[in-house]
Amino acid sequence: MMLRNYLRIAFRNMTRSMRFSILHISGLAVGLASVILIAWYVYDEISFDNLPGAAQVYRINTYWGDDPETNMYATTPPPLAAVIQAEIPEVEKVARAFTWNHSTMRLPAEEHAGKDEVVFRETRIFIVDPQFLDIMQYPVISGERKSAFTRPESIVITKETALRYFGQDALDRGAVIGKSILFGGDRTARIVSAVIDPPANTHFHFDMLVHMGFGYDELGTLKVWTWNIMHTYVKVNEAVANDPDRLKALQAKLSSISTRYIKPAAGDHDDVSAADFRLQPLRDIHLHSHLLREHEPNGDHTTVQVLVTIAVLILVLACANFVNLFTVQSARRAKEVGVRKTLGSGKGGLAFQFFVEASLYTFIAALLALGLAELLLIPFNALSGKQLSFDWGTHPVLFAGMAAVFLLVVFFSGSYPSIYLSSFSPVRALKGNLLQQTGKNNFRNALVVLQFSISIGLMICSVLVLQQLLFLQNRAPGYQRENVIIVKNDREIQDQWRAFRDELQVHASITSVSFTTGLPAQPLNVMRDFRLRGDAANTGMHWFLADENYLAALGLELQQGSWFSPDETANTQKVVINETAARILALDEPVGRQLVMNYGAPDEEHLEIIGVVKDFNVESFHSEVKPVVLRYYTPDYAMDYVAVRIHPGNPSEALSVVEKAWKKFEPENPFVYSFLDKDLERQYLSEQRLSKLFGGFTLLALIIAVLGLTGLASFMAELRTKEIGIRKVLGATAAGIIVLFSRDFTRLVLLATAIAIPVSYWFMKQWLGDFAYRIEMSAGVFILCSLAALVLMWVTVSLLSFRVARLNPAETLKTE
Incomplete structure (x- = not known):
């Protein structure tokens, strides 16, 4: 009953101060929507290669020479797999993968419903060892996993490839199994299995898998230890995967193989004789592997860390904004607090009432955040290069994480206002001093400084990321990149x-x-x-x-x-x-x-x-x-x-x-081409996406800060309405009143600038350190971003204070 009463009071207060309520809720909703989008992105990045049994799967990398940072390869020599199989019992399965050179596939007329032979241009074909599908356990939709590579002419295709070649009906009937495909016009392979399409969040995308013995029998048995060309994957037994000491022992055995086989083969070959093999967990490849000869460009753990940092900062910004606005709005109810305390309401009861009200605001903001995140998902996918969709039911961990974030926001956003507002004595509250005391609250000023520190810091970092991207794209590469067509040879x-x-x-x-x-x-x-x-x-x-x-x-x-x-x-x-x-x-x-x-x-x-x-x-x-x-x-x-x-x-x-x-x-055969300058731009997709995401979330952070500033400045204007009336009677001009209003906020923004500049400088220095060629951070960027924040503050405060400055003193002073 009491809770129902508190909710009724909360709704009444919400509608009574609708403008402030909209500012509360919208700022928090924008912040929560930003966190939802970033959380979904990060969850997708850290869930790469999450196949059945992935915890037991490792890729073996090779480094040549004394510097593994610059000479680490994602590939190994061809004979390594056979030696591992023979000498290391802890390894249950081992398989290699190698890119197929032939990209033209011919489907004979008798193998499909058409009258003529159909030609396809394929770019994602790999030759693999028979145990590959036992390690990478993609679900099979047609055929058998165990018999997938029992014969050299065997070929496994994905669902998307099966649909392109044979259509939905043939796939549904299982009629694709046993079909023949011609490689290069003279070699026939038979489809033995169809698997689901590799998910978007994997480091290994393919359309066809071909038995190693079909195309490269001589390569599969090659004994050259100095030819580093094969991607090699192993599945270790569960006991080894769960025991760090056993993993170290396995690593030592791999190092022993390099000593016994590579070094004798290399002779006086200094770089190769220093080679070693390193285990890398399958799930670490996407975010922690930027090696030579990767299958495809991987993600970047630095980008994930940056986005997590942005999410935390935006959440803090939104919560600080909410606490400030809710506190000053609720402070208007000074006499209500005094009357309730006089009539016997305890501090705990009042605190709980304000906490319920804050929680109601937060709950409404969370609902709006879900809708806003859904609306922003399409542009967010375009900026990030993802294909995300909100399906909470299939991601319970993410749902639980977001629920925990919501509860934290409720706790931190509701705790301070409820405790603060219930702590005043009845006498002070009934005298109406509560507003004046709140107006001089140091904690409130600290929150304003925090908000602008975050906003200015994000602005600086966003501009520097964009400058680095433009530098990479426009730096002379030593050749003329424009007007060059690249054709993949046949x-x-x-x-x-x-x-x-x-x-x-x-x-x-x-x-x-x-x-x-x-x-x-x-x-x-x-x-x-x-x-x-x-x-x-x-x-x-x-x-x-x-x-x-x-x-x-x-x-x-x-x-x-x-x-x-x-x-x-x-x-x-x-x-x-x-x-x-x-x-x-x-x-x-x-x-x-x-x-x-x-x-x-x-x-x-x-x-x-x-x-x-x-x-x-x-x-x-x-x-x-x-x-x-x-x-x-x-x-x-x-x-x-x-x-x-x-x-x-x-x-x-x-x-x-x-x-x-x-x-x-x-x-x-199809004509496939690209332009050299566009190919070069694609090398910086990660930086392009980071720049766009940084800019987008910086804009959202500025929106939250402006909403908070608008609400706070409106409160300050209301608090000083009678003071402004007196100043006008004494001859103050509108310009003087605007300067008076802006002065306190200017001090706060300058303090925020002093905090944001060194922090953002240190952060960007770390990020730029990952590039061999990088910009020099100029003082102009820091100065311009600081000035932009000041101008934004001045415009916002000036518009609000000008409205107060225009009021007739007779109206503002009539109660005095």
Whole structure:
């Protein structure tokens, strides 16, 4: 009964001061909605690769050399899996995965409902060992898991692939099992199983899995320990997974394998002889793995930490705002507090009444926050690159976490106002001094400082993140990124590469065409070890092939010597290096010097340096320029890419020319292309998303701060209405009254600035430290953001105080 009465009083007070109530609830609702969105994002990030049995699954990484921070690979040598299977009984299952080079799939007419053969272009095909699906336990929707890879010609496809190839009806009837697919036109594989599509939150997305023996039987049995190309996964027994000491013992066994196998194979190969294998939990890969040769770009634990920090700050900001507004609104009820105490109400009863009212406001704000979060989910997904949807029933842990946050908000937001407002003596309350005492409350001022410290700090960090992103996107990479079309090469084009190149270069819209195995912003899967002839120490360098047009197609700058000649015979055993390679080799005049390329003892090859190009970034600006060795194309290697430089101004015409030539030489396969500058932008997707999220939540934090400032300034104006009337009678102007109102808030914002600047500087210094190339934080950013906060405060307070300044003193003083 008492609770019902308290709720009735709370609703009456809420409707009586509707403007203040809206400010309370909206500020808290915006804060809670922000926390809900960030919590959902973080939950998705930390739940990557949460497959059945994932706690027992590890990936084995390899590092070469003495610096695991810069030389750690997500891959291992091919023979490692067999040795683990034979020597380490703690490992129950082991399987390797390797990217398939062929991307053109043909579905014969007799295998589907159509009359003609259908051609598909696939980019996510992996060859795997038979135990792969025993480790990565994707649910099977058709076929059998145990018999998935009993024969070399076996192939497993995903649900989405099955729908593309055969349709829903065939999938429902299980008719996809046993169907044949042609790889490259001459090799037949049979579908033995269909699994669910890998979820969005996994580090390993695929469309097809092929038996290792089907495409790379010789690769699967390769015994080269210095060829680091396979992703290797192991499933350890449960006892090992749950015992840190046993995991350390397992790690020691892996290190022993590297000592016994890699080092003898490497000989005097210094970098490789220092190699070691490291276990990495499957669930840690997404947020804690940015290694060389990852399957795909991973997430970043720093981004998660940043967003968690933002969520906490916004929640604190919203709660501080709510406490301030609720306290000053409730302080108007001074005489009510005095009367109730005079009539016998105890301090506990009054405190409980105010707590119920605060909880009611919080509950309404939480309901509005859920609706607001739902409305913001689509733009939030667009900003974050996620595909989130609110389905609380399937995520009980997240639901429980948000419920706990709500209870904390209720407790902290309701405790202080209820205790504070119930603590006054009846005499003081009945005298009406409660408002004046609240107006000078130091705690209230501290909350204002806290709110603006958070808002200013978020503004500064948001601007600096954006500046770093623009710096990364606009920094000169050492080549001309614009007007370059990248085409993924195909076998048919490969066999006729010169004719294809000549076909394109006769068109006026095409300036240069180059075939190569390596391009910026593309996976660099090949590294070789080099040393100068006569030296003993080897150095790992990026190594790829290029033709005589590569220099012009990418716009590289030749610093010394010459480039490859159109005369193929003149390029035999010749290489061009970049400046970093020359510096690492300690060569002031590298042209004419002999390099030894080490394939692993005792195989090696002698090469002559004929030129040096200016440094260019083959990777993103997250890392420093790597040493690069370019060799002229030889028929022994497949040229993975075609780089086509076009005239600026009319890319559509040039693209049409390239597509027409492609269809002439490869009529059955789809034409797939990209632009080099767009590929480079995709390297910074993580920073782009962080910048957008930072900016979005900074805006929401500013909205909360302004709502709180509006409510507080309105209260201050109401508190000093009669004072303003007296000042006007004595000759004060509207401008003077505005300055009077703004003065106290200006001091608080300046204090908040003094707190926000060093904290945000330290935070951004830590974040920028992860980049090899970064901006210098200028004082201008800190000053401008501080001024922006001051201007925002002045505008808000001035508008409210101007309204009070215009009141007629006769009206404001008529009760005196």
